[in-house]
Amino acid sequence: MGSPSAAYEPRRAADSVLYQVVRDHYETFAAQAASWRDGEGLPAFIEEEFRGFLRCGWLAGGFARFRCGGCGLDRLVPFSCKGRAICPSCVGRRMAERAAHLVNQVFPAVPVRQWVLTLPHRLRYLLAWDHALCRAVVGVFMRAVLGFLRQRARAQGIGNGRSGAVAIVQRFGAALNLNVHTHALVVDGVFAEAAAGNLVFHPAVPPADDEMEALLVTIARRIERLLARRGLSGTQAELGAADPWVEDAPVLAGFAAASVEGVRRWGRERALKYAGVVAGQSRSLFR
Ligand SMILES: [Zn+2]
Ligand SMILES: [Zn+2]
Known part of the structure; x- marks a missing residue:
């Protein structure tokens, strides 16, 4: 060095x-x-x-x-522009600062899994314009994933377990195309209070393909309901218009291929084509 x-x-x-x-x-x-x-x-x-x-x-x-x-x-x-979109200098600094902050101050030394939610084309444009709607969709995604982890812990006899996550909204795909999607770092397991009153971490088992499909169905339904409540459901016919896999596949290539396959099968059958929920590898942020 x-x-x-x-x-x-x-x-x-x-x-x-x-x-x-x-x-x-x-x-x-x-x-x-x-x-x-x-x-x-x-x-x-x-x-x-x-x-x-x-x-x-x-x-x-x-x-x-x-x-x-x-x-x-x-x-x-x-002075720098402090831009959030195209300035490599400012975006790079922001990314480095945030990564250091997350590793040093936020995440405990437990495995963390990256979860990605990609969205149908029409919805991406809605979210790009409507920040409140974007936050609501991210909220749906996060509650579903955290609930999923809690529920699986309960099935293993760990009651009242709590996980945690940091979600980041990305506005662009790898080709600088407008592609609003969400990356979330999710603590891969739950913390639960032990008999002695101390918190114990229980790692999660990796999600299976059918569980990923079920989770995606849950998320898609909740987003549909959210859109309906906001009077945006009229756009649903357009939501499934194009097949986003062509452009998303390179971005997602590094993630769990089996889950992607499962999601893709499901996606074709739905009028509302959600590109998918993808869970990456579970790993420690600490070396
Ligand atoms: Zn000096
Ligand atoms: Zn700049």
């Missing part, structure tokens, strides 16, 4: 391919989008992501001056 550099070297924002592509083509793209939307242009929050990215890391976009009182060393540090 090399020793950390003592000198601060600002990154060269304009050197990246992404920067050059956005710089050269953004105005054309925005004009084209406006022509598709009767001159309305891109939504403000998307516009701001791109404009912020083009300013990010440039002294001309504003900077802070740091000065060492001891030796008088001066350093100008350009």
Whole structure:
């Protein structure tokens, strides 16, 4: 391992391919989008992501001056855009900070399983616009998974077990396409109070294919009900329009293939095609 550099070297924002592509083509793209939307242009929050990215890391976009009182060393540090979507520098920093926080402060030293919920196309667009609905869908997903773990623990004689999870909404797929989906890190088992009053962790057995299918059916039904309550069920006919597996398959390739197969079989039979719930490997976040 090399020793950390003592000198601060600002990154060269304009050197990246992404920067050059956005710089050269953004105005054309925005004009084209406006022509598709009767001159309305891109939504403000998307516009701001791109404009912020083009300013990010440039002294001309504003900077802070740091000065060492001891030796008088001066350093100008350009502001960053703090974007959440396309700026690799800001998104990367956010990801690293959050990962460190989760490992150091949040998760106990027990196995954690990644669960992924992908959604039908039409629903992705609804969720991209409607943050409250998006949170409600994530809530449905999380309650179902946590309930699943609790119920299985109960079947093994562990009453009143509690698990825990951190869910993260991703707005983009691997090809930067709009694909609102959820990744959740779920403690893979339950904590329950032992006779002595202390909390004991009981690891879960890996979910079987039929259990995954049943869980997916539960989640899909609850989301359907949620949409109906909000007067959005009229869109259900469109929800199953396309087969999302073609674009999702590469993203999901790393996850449990057997579960994916089970979900896929089920998915074809439903009018409302949920792409799936996928459970990844259970592993410790700690080395
Ligand atoms: Zn100094
Ligand atoms: Zn940035």
